[in-house]
Amino acid sequence: MVGVCVLIAWGAIDGGYPSTTWYPGALFLLALLAVVLAGLGPPKGLSPEVRLAIACLAGYTVWSYLSILWAAQRADAWDGANRTLLYLLIFSLFATRPVRAGAGPTILIAWILGVALIAIAIVAQLATDTQPLQMFVSDRLADPTGYPNATAALWLSALLPAALLAGRAELPGPWRGLLAAAAVVLGDAALLTQSRGGAYSVAIVAVVAIVIARDRVRLIASLAPVAVAIAVTAPALLELSSRLAVQAPAAAVHAVTLPILPAAAAVGLVVALAGAVERSGRIGPAAASLLRVTIASLSWALALGAVLAAVIVLGNPLARVRAAWRSFEHPALQSTTTGPAGPAQSVRLAAGLSGYRYDYYRVALDAFSAHPLQGIGADNFAQLYLRKGRSATAPKYPHSIELRTLAQTGLVGLVLLLLAFGPALRRALGAARHDPGLGGAVAAAALLVWVYWIVQGSVDWLWEFPALGGAAMAMLGLACACGPLANASSASRRACTASPVPRRRRRALAGATSLVLLAGGVSLAAPWLSEHYVGAAEASWQSEPAKAFGLLDRAASLNPLSDRPLLVKGTIALRLGQPARALQAFEGALARSRDDAYATLELGALASARGQPQQARRLLERAHGLDPDDPVTSGALARVIAGGRVDVGAINRLLASSS
Template sequence: MRWPVLWGAAAGGLAFAALFFSDGSSQSRIFWIGAPAVLLAAIGWAWRPPRLPPWGSAFFVCLAAFVVWQGVSTAWSIQPSRSWDYTNRGLVYFAFAAVGALLGGVPMRRYAAAGCALLGVLFVWALVAKVIPGLYPDYGRLARLRYPVGYWNELALLASASVPLGLWAVGPRHDRRARVAGTLLLYAALVVTVLTYSRVGIVLTVVAALMWLWLDRDQLAALGPLALAWIAGAAVAGVGLLLPGVSSDGQSHHVRVRDGLVFGAVVVVGAVVVALASRFALSRAVDRRVARVAAVALVVLVVAALAAAVVRAGGPSDFVSARWHELSNKVSAQVPNTPGRVLSGSSSNRWRWWKESWNAFTDKPLQGTGAGTFELVDRVERNSPLATIEPHSVPLQFLSETGIVGFLLYAAVVVSAAIAVLRRERARAWLALALGAALCFVHSWVDIDWDFISVQGTLFLTLGALVCGPGTPVPGRRRWLVSAAIGVCALAGLYSVTSPWLSVNRINAANDAIVRDDPGQALADARSARAFNPLSVDALFIEAILEPSDAKALELYRRARDLEPTNPETWYQLGAFELRYLKRPRDAYRDLNESYTLDSYGPASLKGGPLDQARCKIDPATCP
């Protein structure tokens, strides 16, 4: 088997695993998907390292430096265990990029074709889960399309990134079967995008098509298939929105089965119509005059709609003021997860989270709060029960969590990648892949993309292939010192992604032992969990619960508090232990009150809970 074919298959397997088995932002999948990526990258680079152009080398150096800085931030992090987990994400994305660089000998057209196939299968599987409710029962709770990626906005981003690939596939240089498949990809992508109700996803889907039509020389040949696919896709998505079992939350299994079958039939009929009609649409290019008239009509329609909105608002100033107020909303509720949300201009609390992130940066501008710690920052800063894990802006997140140093390293990664990609030979496949990568970067400004290996893994795999460029690997002589260094780094990386996973595994084992009424085994598992991850407060908590000695348990709770002194949970657990087991209400009140001070919507805020109980014991007059 030839070397490019071998690594192409390996890279395809990694991409497939990331897209279909990442389980949203699950940290455990970082181990299961990331460890093979690290191994593949190490083997490939040690055996036949790729030949990198200068800007490609700069990309990998900057990315490595950024990941190392994330790891270093664990030293001052307000949540060290979370920073370790987040460093592992960056490490895995680096491994994906390194595997991508091994594909330098694979033509870009084959890479693009593989991308079309993977995304096409992903969209079909996503829609099948609407047809067969048993595949993803959680749609009974919340209907927004998200399976198997786990998050609607990320699925919509993948759909928008597939638009340039679909338009590449319908180009006149391909055979008819490939062009029909490209048209079907465009059709499926639009249906998926609409059913996610993702506002940014819909906008980026349209922008992706417009950018392709502006940059591609064969844009007239793509107009017909695009129009056909999107008209049919809009009709099918419209039917889906009208079916409660497809588009509404809280529907019974019976309703979802009934409406799912109807929707599935409509999707299949739409696909058949697109496939048959594409034979005509692909046989001739759209007349340039017709395209110009359509473009002018579209612009006039958009301008008219904007003018009507301005007039309805009472004038330009009132319109701008209303839109600004809507964007920077200060309400505590999210925009409802209904189809009507696509017409809302609300930031859905993003503005609040962006301000919290900015304030965290201004407090610690040089080093930040530590990688992956915004969840704790939000809990301390929030003024409503609503909580989040990230500020919904990757660059702003890195600015607040890793400081100006980390942000500049991230900016260097983006700039070096952009320059390296732009210096590649500019074929149509290159344009499709480059536009997809650009869409991912734009989307990262307004969402939590870094948490999803389904998007970031495939993105860095693509960037690795793009920045490497064509050419043969470095030949001949074995550079044993370099290979040994790669091996050492790989072992360190494997330890880094494995140890926290083993810690969580032992915590789960300890909980299982508690259920089996086996306290001895539970304590042994808890101690193993802390040995694998000494930064984990969860491991400290479960060991303290199982520790027969109150003095040792108190020491463990205090150690957790000292490890994360700004975490309201560590203060709460310490105070609750002091109240219930040590019978020290004054100490308990002090620590529980500190937890409440840090987060007035946290566990200490429970009416009649440990804080109120401690207060009552100290001052009986406060008892209800």
């Protein structure tokens, strides 16, 4: 439960994305794992699948750390490896301890309701806030993660598990009602994000849920009232962009969000009453059988009707697929429709696959082709895309878990990750199919969280949000823990314990484990403290510049791979009129990260200001090669080529205005 609280806290605080948010949580979970190992000893009775999954995930973590050796941005590779270590910690915490009776549902329901409470708080704020658009990005709900697609993933990864558990007769009626109401809020909140990836992913995962569920009729019956409530509120939610064009922002947002909580409450009440009636035993076997047949027939009829309606509304499916692929290759081609806001208003959920992912994937595949075995290093995509990308965007990640793995850790990383996920999935599916009762339902629902993450994460950058990746690994571990323990005779265990050789091995293993945990703690603490000091320096440099420079020096020593403390130091020095200190800082930054476009630009500008045109041109040409689409760099280079001098202050004002 403590781990669940960390996941929920990350969900509420930017999805756990900032390093100053997820690093403290990672250190806490590392300490928790150490306490568990010290108090309960090493786990016993682990299945071969879980052992193999942990071993391969540990291997992938080690490989990610090794990628620092060949990464161009070594500090980014260190962060990426630390995030992988975090996922190893979370999976190990949840997968290695058998779930006692009642603990599995408690853990899963606590996480679902925790995520739902965040959604309820967001919806309530939208319905009452006088400036609700502060929570949006381009008419799309971004809070609490700051990225609409990640926010959609946070809501939708909990929706289907909530609906599945809401249909379980083993749970009391009030709990089933709470879960159904939570599913409605999560679905409606997801619609406000206008996430195409979320819409496609939840449809795919719904099919997976029906396939793996032992009692499909019960699942469909619990989904039905949730779907009806979302269908009733969806039209207004999807018209938000149109309303914003003709109404005041607060009035428009209030109008579409006010019905969400009443609709959820109504569904929760209906499901709670139905659950109470079912548990009372008033429905006889014959009536129950007739009800199941009726629900199944209606479900098939509704599914067929939905398919026919989709064909009528969307037209020829093959034509839609071809149009979607064209928009994927050429982002300028987007589907439009006429709406209340006027002609040719873009409807995002019907806009095909437009975006720049095609170009992101092209660069990622090129990186894999150039470095097929080891990749370019964990989290080392950003600078590569600045050089080779063809769009005006500057993505830090490839927007795909699979391509991230291939491009950054190569075939070795891909094989290790597949060998980690494969056995874990087999174990989780076995747990879901083994137990026909609530335990199997919990395993299936928990597995759906991971499935959703991997489906949407295949077309988006979700790995980098610990609230999402951490929840996926935790629930995959929980699903594994729901399965039966591996068979081992007590006699063989006693014999093993009595032997002096295994005892010495256990001591050696305990010592090695302590060293690994200590090394992990240092690896997590150093970048976190470094970033903490950088933030403190950025907040205090105007009033206490000497203190700020001291903090930045400390940050640079804590993270000897990162150029960020030195970049901030150089920028502050320029603003304080200290070009010599700035020169030293930017040279130090470039020594740590040879492909840093910003440091190269600043050094070129400083060389020009000192009257060194040849050196300035060389540096600015390199900066332009590192970031060809940056207009500030292009302008500075053109001025130097024309024989003029670059104004360092003007350069930094332009950079500040464009950031």
